[in-house]
Amino acid sequence: MSDPTGFDSGEGQGARNLPPLKLHVPEPPARPGEAADFTHFEIPPVGAQPRPDEAAAPADMRDLAYGLVRVLDEDGQTAGPWNPKLPPETLLKMLRAMALTRAFDGRMFRAQRQGKTSFYMKSTGEEAVSIGAALALARDDMCFPSYRQQGILIARDWPLVDMINQIYSNKGDRLKGRQLPIMYSARDAGFFSISGNLTTQYPQAVGWAMASAAKGDTRIAATWCGEGSTAEGDFHSACTFASVYRAPVIMNIVNNQWAISSFSGFAGAESTTFAARAVGYGIAGLRVDGNDVLAVYAATRWAADRARANGGPTLIEHFTYRVEGHSTSDDPTAYRSAEESSLWPLGDPIARLKQHCIAIGIWDEERHAAMDRELAELVRDAAREAEKNGILGHGLHHPMESMFEDVFEEMPWHLQEQKQQMLDEWKAAGL
Amino acid sequence: MNMIQAINSALDVMMDRDPDVVVMGEDVGYFGGVFRATAGLQQKYGKNRVFDTPITECGIIGVAVGMGAYGLRPVPEIQFADYIYPALDQLVSEAARLRYRSAGEFISPMTVRSPFGGGIFGGQTHSQSPEGIFTHVSGVKTVIPSTPYDAKGLLIAAIEDNDPTIFFEPKRIYNGPFDGHYDTPAKSWAGHPDAQVPTGYYRIPLGKARTARAGGALTILCYGTMVHVVENTVAAMGVDAEIVDLRTLVPLDIEAIEESVRKTGRCLIVHEATRTSGFGAELLAQVQERCFYYLEAPIERVTGFDTPYPHSLEWAYFPGPVRIREAITKIMKD
Ligand SMILES: Cc1ncc(C[n+]2csc(CCOP(=O)(O)OP(=O)(O)O)c2C)c(N)n1
Numbered sequence: 001m002s003d004p005t006g007f008d009s010g011e012g013q014g015a016r017n018l019p020p021l022k023l024h025v026p027e028p029p030a031r032p033g034e035a036a037d038f039t040h041f042e043i044p045p046v047g048a049q050p051r052p053d054e055a056a057a058p059a060d061m062r063d064l065a066y067g068l069v070r071v072l073d074e075d076g077q078t079a080g081p082w083n084p085k086l087p088p089e090t091l092l093k094m095l096r097a098m099a100l101t102r103a104f105d106g107r108m109f110r111a112q113r114q115g116k117t118s119f120y121m122k123s124t125g126e127e128a129v130s131i132g133a134a135l136a137l138a139r140d141d142m143c144f145p146s147y148r149q150q151g152i153l154i155a156r157d158w159p160l161v162d163m164i165n166q167i168y169s170n171k172g173d174r175l176k177g178r179q180l181p182i183m184y185s186a187r188d189a190g191f192f193s194i195s196g197n198l199t200t201q202y203p204q205a206v207g208w209a210m211a212s213a214a215k216g217d218t219r220i221a222a223t224w225c226g227e228g229s230t231a232e233g234d235f236h237s238a239c240t241f242a243s244v245y246r247a248p249v250i251m252n253i254v255n256n257q258w259a260i261s262s263f264s265g266f267a268g269a270e271s272t273t274f275a276a277r278a279v280g281y282g283i284a285g286l287r288v289d290g291n292d293v294l295a296v297y298a299a300t301r302w303a304a305d306r307a308r309a310n311g312g313p314t315l316i317e318h319f320t321y322r323v324e325g326h327s328t329s330d331d332p333t334a335y336r337s338a339e340e341s342s343l344w345p346l347g348d349p350i351a352r353l354k355q356h357c358i359a360i361g362i363w364d365e366e367r368h369a370a371m372d373r374e375l376a377e378l379v380r381d382a383a384r385e386a387e388k389n390g391i392l393g394h395g396l397h398h399p400m401e402s403m404f405e406d407v408f409e410e411m412p413w414h415l416q417e418q419k420q421q422m423l424d425e426w427k428a429a430g431l
Numbered sequence: 432m433n434m435i436q437a438i439n440s441a442l443d444v445m446m447d448r449d450p451d452v453v454v455m456g457e458d459v460g461y462f463g464g465v466f467r468a469t470a471g472l473q474q475k476y477g478k479n480r481v482f483d484t485p486i487t488e489c490g491i492i493g494v495a496v497g498m499g500a501y502g503l504r505p506v507p508e509i510q511f512a513d514y515i516y517p518a519l520d521q522l523v524s525e526a527a528r529l530r531y532r533s534a535g536e537f538i539s540p541m542t543v544r545s546p547f548g549g550g551i552f553g554g555q556t557h558s559q560s561p562e563g564i565f566t567h568v569s570g571v572k573t574v575i576p577s578t579p580y581d582a583k584g585l586l587i588a589a590i591e592d593n594d595p596t597i598f599f600e601p602k603r604i605y606n607g608p609f610d611g612h613y614d615t616p617a618k619s620w621a622g623h624p625d626a627q628v629p630t631g632y633y634r635i636p637l638g639k640a641r642t643a644r645a646g647g648a649l650t651i652l653c654y655g656t657m658v659h660v661v662e663n664t665v666a667a668m669g670v671d672a673e674i675v676d677l678r679t680l681v682p683l684d685i686e687a688i689e690e691s692v693r694k695t696g697r698c699l700i701v702h703e704a705t706r707t708s709g710f711g712a713e714l715l716a717q718v719q720e721r722c723f724y725y726l727e728a729p730i731e732r733v734t735g736f737d738t739p740y741p742h743s744l745e746w747a748y749f750p751g752p753v754r755i756r757e758a759i760t761k762i763m764k765d
Contacts, residue, residue: 025478031461118552118742169743177743180554196556197514198486231485233517261462262483335462392552397743407738414707418736421754422747429753 026265030337038345046073047080051298054306058284065275065285068319071294076355082298088362094135094155094293095357096371098127098350101151103375104160107383108167112328116391117167117181123148125291125323125341128349129224129254131155132296137190137222137250137304144192144205144223147182148254156189160382169397170390176398176405199229202238202251209249209307210241220307222250222300227274227317228259228267235277239315243281246312250303253277253315254290256322261335275317283313290318291346293353319346400426432628433620434605437579438468438544441586442506444632446476449504452590454481456491456508456544465510466546466605488518495541496525504590505541512547512599513556519564526595527570542589542596548656548703549740550603550749558740560655560704565597566680566713572596572637573680577604577658578625581678584635592637601655611660611755613746640684642691646673649697649762652688652714654678657701657750664752670759672699680710688714689721696727697762703750706734728765731758 029037049067052060071083078085086094105122112120123130130151137143143152153163165172167181175185185193192208195201205223212219229235230253242249253274257264267274278285284306288299296318303314321344325332357363390396404411404419411419432440445452454469454476460483463470473481484491488509495505509515515522526539549558565573574589574596576582582600589596603609609617620626643658648671653661658676665672673691677684692698698718700711711732718730733754741748 023479025460025482027478119554173743178555178739178741180556180742183554196554197516228486231487231490233487233489259457259486260465261458262486266483266485268485329465392743400744400747403736403738403741403744403747415737418706418738422736425753425757426747428757 026263026270028263028265028336030340032333032335032337034337036337036340036343038343041345043345044068044070046070049080049082051081051302054302054309055311056284058278058282061284062279065279065287066273068287068289069295069299070289070292071298072292072352072356076352076359078294078356082295084294084298084301086294086297090135091353091357092362094131094297095350095353095363096375097131097135097151097155098293098353099372100375100378101127101131101154102350103372103379104150104154104163107379108164109328111167111383112181116387117169118392119181119328120167121147121182121327122324123150125344125348126254126256126320127151128293128296128353129252129290129318129320132293133222133250133252133300136297136300138219140190141219141304142190142192142205142208142221144201144208144221145194146198146201146224146226146229146254147194147196148226149224150182150184153184153186153189153191156191158186158189158191160379161385162186164383164386165389168386168389168391170386170392171396171398172386172389173398176402199225199232199234201225202234203241205251206238206241206247206249206313209247209313210245213245213248218308220248220250220304222252224252224254226259227253227255227257227264227269228262230274230277231267239277239281239283242313243283246310248307248310249313250300250307251313251315253317254320255317256320258322258326258332258336260326260330273317275315278315283315284311285315285317287317287319289346290320291349291352293349294356321346432579432583432626433607434576434579434582434600435466435468437583437628438586438600439470439472440628440630441583441590442469442472443475445587445590446472446480448632451502452480452504452506453498454506454508455484455495457484457486457510459483459508464508466602468544468600469508488514489521492518492521492526492541492543495543496521496529496539499539499541500529500537506590507541507543509543509545511553511557512545512561513559515543515545515561522565522571522595522597523568527568530594531570538593539595540593542586542592542598544586544598544600546602546605547599548601548603549745550609550656552742552745554742555740558745560702560735562597562599562680563704563708563710566710570595572682573599574637574678575599575601575655575680576678577601577643577655577676579620579628580625581635581641583628584633585637585678587632588634588637591634596637599655603656604659608659609656610663611749611751613749613751635678637679638682638684639678640687641676641678642687643674643676644672646671647695648672649699649759650675650688650691650695651699651701652677653701654680655703657703660751661701661755664755664759667752668756668759670763672759683717685717685721688718692718692722693725696725698722698726698730699733699755699758699762700730701733701750701755703735705737706732707737709734728762731762733758
């Protein structure tokens with residue numbers, strides 16, 4: 001069965017006197033038990049990237065796809081042309097939304113461990129990506145998120161109880177217990193229904209943006225996917241459409257370095273940046289310090305203004321780090337160096353903004369500690385409130401027959417029949 | 432061995448025997464797969480033969496077509512069967528037809544492994560049973576084991592097979608058989624006779640069904656997790672049913688089906704996938720075409736409902752003992 005030339009050996013190339021070909025399979029710099037190393041990242045100083053006019057041609061701003069837009073420096077000071085110069089209220093709103101997202105993640109992760117739900121995914125260390133963008137967009141712009149942008153809902157002041165009802169799949173869940181926890185849908189918050197199938201939202205966001213343009217609307221779309229997901233075909237189809245029709249869309253790549261156990265090299269990071277994907281499509285591409293909420297805000301604002309002025313799409317890579325496991329089903333110590341997360345060179349987005357707020361005299365440690373306590377209570381109260389509607393598997397769910405609703409607008413005969421069968425079945429079982 | 436270990440063992444045996452066997456997929460390399468089915472293989476066989484891939488299912492299968500054309504035997508993993516849809520074009524239009532359209536010049540000897548089915552609170556995108564889509568496609572084989580012993584023997588046969596094969600692994604019974612009651616966890620495979628898995632090479636031919644239980648009163652056709660749910664229900668009812676575990680849907684062991692139904696005169700079909708245009712419809716048509724004059728009662732189907740897979744109401748969706756008992760009672764009435 002085996003080919004005599006041998007895939008593995010590279011020997012026996014017949015009469016041809018050529019060196020054997022080699023297959024390159026990427027390997028991350030560090031594995032469990034090894035010292036973490038981020039020295040291969042080039043981190044340009046704050047303020048080093050120029051800020052082109054929103055109308056600039058993509059070809060004139062190629063370098064931005066390979067640099068790193070940064071606003072907040074190591075000492076909590078701001079500098080450079082990307083500084084959005086936000087008023088104190090906005091800075092504090094950002095800080096609060098990021099801290100609330102973290103408190104929410106902490107509580108819901110524990111709830112999963114306590115058996116109150118089946119699954120949870122944290123966004124620890126990536127809060128700036130969602131919060132910065134959400135505050136830079138208009139409230140009625142449509143977001144097509146992946147599963148790690150709970151921060152958008154929180155920044156848009158969506159009720160926590162509503163989010164937790166979804167996580168608990170209880171009778172208060174607006175999605176009737178049909179979706180995996182954290183796969184929210186909140187049309188009124190400009191938050192598109194999340195799919196578990198990676199990157200399907202990308203072309204959908206482009207389609208929404210094209211429709212908005214075709215209708216002469218003023219709203220734009222934004223979408224998010226992980227760096228691992230950029231390998232999916234949908235990502236590339238979306239880029240083509242966005243480029244061809246100059247769709248008013250912002251395409252965000254959250255490069256948190258890991259896709260479950262696969263490091264970013266398996267999505268192509270050894271060869272180029274993810275923002276550079278934009279170059280080949282003739283799209284404006286920005287690479288941003290994803291742990292710098294001011295940089296995220298500034299880049300998103302730039303891209304939004306560009307889209308609103310019919311300048312077309314922007315692709316933004318947010319360079320960040322997934323501090324926690326991929327999900328409650330994951331154990332990151334099995335595949336990455338234990339110390340990696342603590343060595344991440346771009347710091348913690350909340351700590352960085354806090355430091356800035358303190359440095360400019362609008363915040364202090366006491367207020368921050370008090371806020372953390374207040375937010376923990378807020379989340380706890382919301383969780384208790386939601387629990388009154390039930391937790392997963394404890395009987396307080398939507399009526400059984402709701403399973404057959406919304407498959408079609410009107411229920412056809414075969415579903416009517418199956419619905420009756422199920423009800424009879426549960427009655428027969430005495431449940 | 433539990434089913435995951437049996438699958439791992441099959442891959443190990445085949446990689447050892449045949450240097451052309453390569454294992455690829457999302458997270459299968461260093462980490463050994465999210466269900467650990469490929470654990471240890473990269474350490475043993477190296478990164479040229481066991482490697483992580485970019486997250487692109489169409490890419491994974493398209494690349495596997497090319498590797499097969501070169502002369503390798505790729506065993507790609509699709510992390511969950513729900514994510515096979517992005518790869519559908521490469522599977523349906525390319526892998527399945529390559530032999531036919533090149534008149535045998537090129538073949539696509541890949542075995543696509545993928546965990547499938549519900550019962551783990553996986554929501555819509557970690558629970559589906561898409562086997563009916565593949566049985567509808569000409570040129571791919573579809574295999575679904577229900578025990579660790581079968582999983583290993585069938586996987587070895589699939590890897591040795593020169594045609595593209597979809598190998599669906601019922602993840603609900605990875606760690607133990609499951610009786611279908613919503614409130615009971617899966618049991619352990621430990622001590623189960625079907626978990627006595629030899630460490631070496633053996634194969635179970637594709638296209639041969641297994642009589643999971645011999646009986647004379649009615650025939651129950653099933654596969655995967657449902658074999659265990661049916662076995663339990665039948666035992667609890669004390670009915671003398673013959674349980675035929677199909678093991679391979681394409682090619683189908685039509686002789687075993689015919690023989691059993693002609694003997695018992697009654698037939699129930701059970702699967703977890705949605706009902707309309709499901710594989711049960713094909714089974715029903717075959718049985719009625721071939722055994723009509725032997726039948727003493729109409730053929731019945733027990734299946735999942737025609738809704739997307741729900742999260743919180745999973746146990747109302749999942750075909751369990753109640754639904755099966757009801758159907759058996761109905762068939763036995765006449
Ligand atoms: C189409 C599809 N294939 C595979 C999966 C399984 N899966 C879920 S998350 C994930 C990793 C995604 O990594 P990345 O895009 O980097 O996002 P991150 O989780 O790091 O935020 C994989 C492979 C899926 N959900 N959908």
